[in-house]
Amino acid sequence: MLVLDRFFLWxxxxxxxxxxxxxxxxxxxxxxxxxxxxxxFWFLRIADIARSEQGRGAIRLRYPVLAVCLLLxxxxxxxxxxxxxxxxxxxxxxxxxxxxxxxxxxIPGIVKLVRRRIQKAPSSGKISAPxxxx
Amino acid sequence: MYRAFSYxxxxxWVLVQQTCLFCARWACDDLSGEKKPLAPFCAAxxxxxxxxxxxxxxxxxxxxxxxxxxxxxSPSMVWQFICTVMLALDGGLIAYAWRFYRLHALKGKHPKDxxxxxFVAWATICLLLYGxxxxxxxxxxxxxxxxxxxxxxxxxxxxxxxxxxxxxxEGAMGLVAFSLWRNLRKEGALDARS
Numbered sequence: 001m002l003v004l005d006r007f008f009l010w011x012x013x014x015x016x017x018x019x020x021x022x023x024x025x026x027x028x029x030x031x032x033x034x035x036x037x038x039x040x041f042w043f044l045r046i047a048d049i050a051r052s053e054q055g056r057g058a059i060r061l062r063y064p065v066l067a068v069c070l071l072l073x074x075x076x077x078x079x080x081x082x083x084x085x086x087x088x089x090x091x092x093x094x095x096x097x098x099x100x101x102x103x104x105x106x107i108p109g110i111v112k113l114v115r116r117r118i119q120k121a122p123s124s125g126k127i128s129a130p131x132x133x134x
Numbered sequence: 135m136y137r138a139f140s141y142x143x144x145x146x147w148v149l150v151q152q153t154c155l156f157c158a159r160w161a162c163d164d165l166s167g168e169k170k171p172l173a174p175f176c177a178a179x180x181x182x183x184x185x186x187x188x189x190x191x192x193x194x195x196x197x198x199x200x201x202x203x204x205x206x207x208s209p210s211m212v213w214q215f216i217c218t219v220m221l222a223l224d225g226g227l228i229a230y231a232w233r234f235y236r237l238h239a240l241k242g243k244h245p246k247d248x249x250x251x252x253f254v255a256w257a258t259i260c261l262l263l264y265g266x267x268x269x270x271x272x273x274x275x276x277x278x279x280x281x282x283x284x285x286x287x288x289x290x291x292x293x294x295x296x297x298x299x300x301x302x303x304e305g306a307m308g309l310v311a312f313s314l315w316r317n318l319r320k321e322g323a324l325d326a327r328s
Contacts, residue, residue, distance in 0.1 A: 005270075005274050008274040009274065009278060011287055011288050011291045012275075012285070012287050012288055017287050018287070021294060024294050025290075028294065028297040028298060028300075031301050032297065032300055032301050035301060035308055039307050039308040042308060042312045042314075046315045049315070082136050082206070085136075086139070089139075089140075089143040093143060093147075096147060096150045099154065100149075100150040103153065103158075104157055107157045107158075111165055114238045117238065117321055120321075
């Protein structure tokens with residue numbers, strides 16, 4: 001208990017904690033935003049394969065929206081406090097909205113695509129994906 | 135106003151995560167041909183959202199006792215709890231994304247469904263982390279009469295731990311999505327050639 005007490009008192013009273021937490025906040029928010037956007041991007045790429053096999057048009061508008069959000073991410077470096085929260089919410093919120101909509105509407109097509117690919121594969125039960133290592 | 139906006143955003147994120155989690159669960163069940171009932175899963179998610187939103191409203195309306203009066207959400211233990219819930223949901227998402235990837239990679243073989251077990255185990259770890267951090271932190275704060283600023287640093291330190299975990303999990307999800315896309319693209323190229 002004494003160790004924990006000392007730890008929490010150190011966190012609460014260390015002179016450099018404000019700067020340390022502040023810079024960590026900016027960097028983690030920026031990296032989280034970037035990784036989220038990249039995840040949404042790869043999801044849309046998968047959806048694009050499914051759409052092309054179904055003869056549907058490619059995704060067009062959602063990529064520029066993601067690109068704008070990614071380009072705005074470094075702006076978080078210059079913000080702090082409530083402004084940082086509001087801008088992080090917008091920069092992360094838009095890709096999240098895209099993700100929710102895309103997952104909901106594109107997942108049936110992706111499932112159909114993956115099922116077709118599984119059925120096309122040899123039925124030996126052997127691992128046959130190009131990427132076996134993962 | 136700012137507190138309501140922050141809570142609104144965080145509830146929106148929780149809802150997005152739950153939507154993705156529901157879709158991922160449905161996709162895995164549909165692909166594996168397992169007809170597991172989705173209703174209990176949906177009911178559990180709805181209950182979770184109800185709890186989380188009630189806590190948020192309770193915190194804004196001052197129904198929940200707090201250590202200090204504050205104008206932002208960082209020193210709020212409810213806020214930190216919702217962030218922990220988001221971390222738990224992120225773990226569920228990666229568990230189902232990984233299962234979906236494996237269902238595709240192990241063609242013809244159905245890997246054992248451990249996604250729900252992993253999700254529940256991860257959620258338990260997240261809640262234990264929350265308890266293990268805040269019970270002694272609260273005790274220290276009360277015994278040493280920590281000020282609002284000092285308490286806020288303790289809360290922010292916890293949030294930085296959680297945020298780093300988000301980063302790792304979201305990076306892992308991106309990696310799984312990239313690997314699945316690469317495999318599907320390679321298969322498409324092979325199909326086109328044959």
